[in-house]
Each structure stands twice: as structure tokens, then as C-alpha cells.
Amino acid sequence: MAIAWGRMTGSMTSRDRLNAALEHRDGDAVPVDLGGIVTGIAVIAYERLRERLGLEGNTVVMDPKQQLAWPDERVLERIGIDTRYILPGARDGWKLSIKEDDSGFTYADEWGIKLRMPRGGLYFDMEEHPLSTATQDDLDAYEWPDPYDPGLVRGLRERARELNESTDYGVVAWASGSIFERSWYLRGLQRFFVDMMSNQGFAEALLDKLLEINMAFLGEYLGAIGNHIQVIQLADDLGHQQGPLMPLDLYRRLIKPRQRELFRFVKDRTDARLFYHCCGSIRQFIPDLIEIGVDILNPVQASARDMDPVVLKAEFGDRLTFWGGVNTQSVLPRGSPDEVLIEARRRIGELGNGGGYVLGSVHNIQADVPPENIIAMYRAKSA
Secondary structure (H helix, E strand, O other): OOOOOOOOOOOOOHHHHHHHHHOOOOOOOOOEOOOOOOOOEEHHHHHHHHHHOOOOOOOEEEEOOOOEEEOOHHHHHHOOOOEEEEOOOOOOOOOOOOEEEOOEEEEEOOOOOEEEEEOOOOOOEEEEOOOOOOOHHHOOOOOOOOOOOHHHOOOHHHHHHHHHHHOOOEEEEEEEOOOHHHHHHHHOHHHHHHHHHHOHHHHHHHHHHHHHHHHHHHHHHHHHHHHHOOEEEEEOOOEEOOEEOOOHHHHHHHHHHHHHHHHHHHHOOOOOEEEEEOOOOOHHHHHHHHHOOOOEEEOOOOOOOOOOHHHHHHHHOOOOEEEEEEOOOOHHHHOOHHHHHHHHHHHHHHHOOOOOEEEEEOOOEOOOOOHHHHHHHHHOOOO
């Protein structure tokens, strides 16, 4: 059975609606988002949603690690999504090669990190960190990905211009920009934390190298698309469910100065709002993040410690737009459609007053989320 409710027919376009939220103004409805690397949908959930909507087609996997789908335009239209995405292309010098063995599937990414997905698994996990035994002297000799590879930006200027000039959607660009998180991906989590405490020369050298690579890439990327986007997405997780991953003073000493430089570099090249994805309990970092240029905080993990949306809105709602908020751990996968609708309406009430909120899930919609619950979440936009 096909389901159709389509796009809003109110007084505002999708881009107007998003801009109102980003400017902390009430619009005709809260804007809703789907389709990014940290605001996306797992392939399994996507295919069930497409089937529920009565739409046929093939699924494009846009992110092999997380097994995320690139949503079909018909799906986005049907559920009234206000955003459209731009993602960097693949480097000409690298090609995805997934190998299969008795236990599952493996591949090495562009950074040389080896990932594995077991048979029946839902995504790839890291299993080998290429700099796990490296010394500081080894960093210069490592084969770093080329931030100037033309494949990264090929065709993006045209796509960004088309989205901006020929559609009325909010245009969002993913860029990653990870410095801290990419460091431990390359080094290993435990080892990099040891480095931060007792081998800071290595830690700072690695952080500086990643800052250099990110700035080089972002210079090319924003040079192509910067005038045609409303939001630029960066990500670097600093928290877990129960608290921050590091003390505030360590963040301020090692991570914040490099983020400040990166964020300033971005803002010098685009008028787009700076979206920062940071999972977990990160309340202690928020004033610092605002200070160094963050405009939008995602995913607003309300189930984590000290992340009460009411408190966050009261303290930071005049300076931050909140993006996400609908519980992906329990409500979306295990609640009823009515419970999902209640959860989404609650987030709109807590975070959307006076603008400053974009509705979506906390991080990506996972494989176990029923299509009826996805539909219920987005119906809250106009319910």
C-alpha cells in the first residue's frame, strides 16, 4: 500500500524553513533531516521504508563502514525531508575493495585502517590500526591520503550549484574534519589516550598532521561548493553515554586549539553554518565549542548523562541550533509508532521554541527501526 503525504504546502520553502531554524526564528514547521553520514539511514531500514512507501528501486550504499544508504529522491520527497546532501567523492588514487573470507568481509580504507564485518553483521568495525606501533619519526614516512586528489571534488561544484539555484531545499555538505577521532582510529583508542597523557610529542604531531590534511582538503572542497551551501558538517566525538572521553583541561590543551584553527579556516571560506557532530555526554565542552565557532550541535543524545534537552535549550538555545534528538537506542527501534510520535513532538516542544531546532534521529537510523516508526517521526513535523 502506497503512503503519500508529500512536502509541506505552507508558506515556507524547505530552505526558508531551515534558515528560520538556523536564525532562531519560528517557521511554519520544524525542518526535518535525513540523508547524511551522521544523519543517515542503514541499508536494511531504508529498504524496508522504501517498500513500505510502495517504491521500487536499487539501493546505493554511500558509506560502507556504517552500511548507510543514499536515499532515493522519491523517498525524501514522500516523507517531506527539507535537506539535500553533498558528499566528497572518492580519491582517484583509491578504490574500495571488499574481500570475503570464511568469517566475513574486510577492506582497508583510504587511511590504511583495516575494517571487518562478520557474516550477518550490520556494519564494519576497525580491527587494525596502522599507526599502532609508530614513532613520531614514522609519521613523515606514512602514506597519507592526498587531500588534493581531484576525485574528491569532481562534479561537486555543479551539483552544489544545481541544488542551490534549481531547488528550494536546504543544502548540507559533509566534510568530516575529524582530528581527535581520526587520531585514535589510526593509533588505537587505548594507545592514543596513553599518548595524550605521557607521549604528548607524538600525540601533537599526529593531531597537527590531521589538521594539515583537513585544512588542505577543506580548502579545495569549500572552494568548489562554499557559496552554494547552507550548512557544513564536521564531526569529532568527545563523549560516551556516561560522560566525556577526556577531562576539560586536556581537551583545552590538545584538541581545542586545533579545532579553533580548523573552524576559523572553514568560516573564512563559507557563510554556511558550522554543524558539529559529537556523540555522548558532552555538556562540559559546549561553552568552548560555541566560543570557537560551532553554530549547530548534533546529535543531541538526550539519553546520555547531563544532556537534558530542556536544560540545553535554556542554557545554549540562543547561541546553538540543535539537530537530531529522537532516541535511536530504544524509542525508534522498540517503541510503537504512537510512542515515536510522542517522542518527536516532545523534542520539538523542548528544542524548537523560537526556532533553533532541526528534527531527526540521534545519529543514524539503525537497521532494527521499523518503517512505521520512521514515518511516525517525520509526521511529527506537521502533526
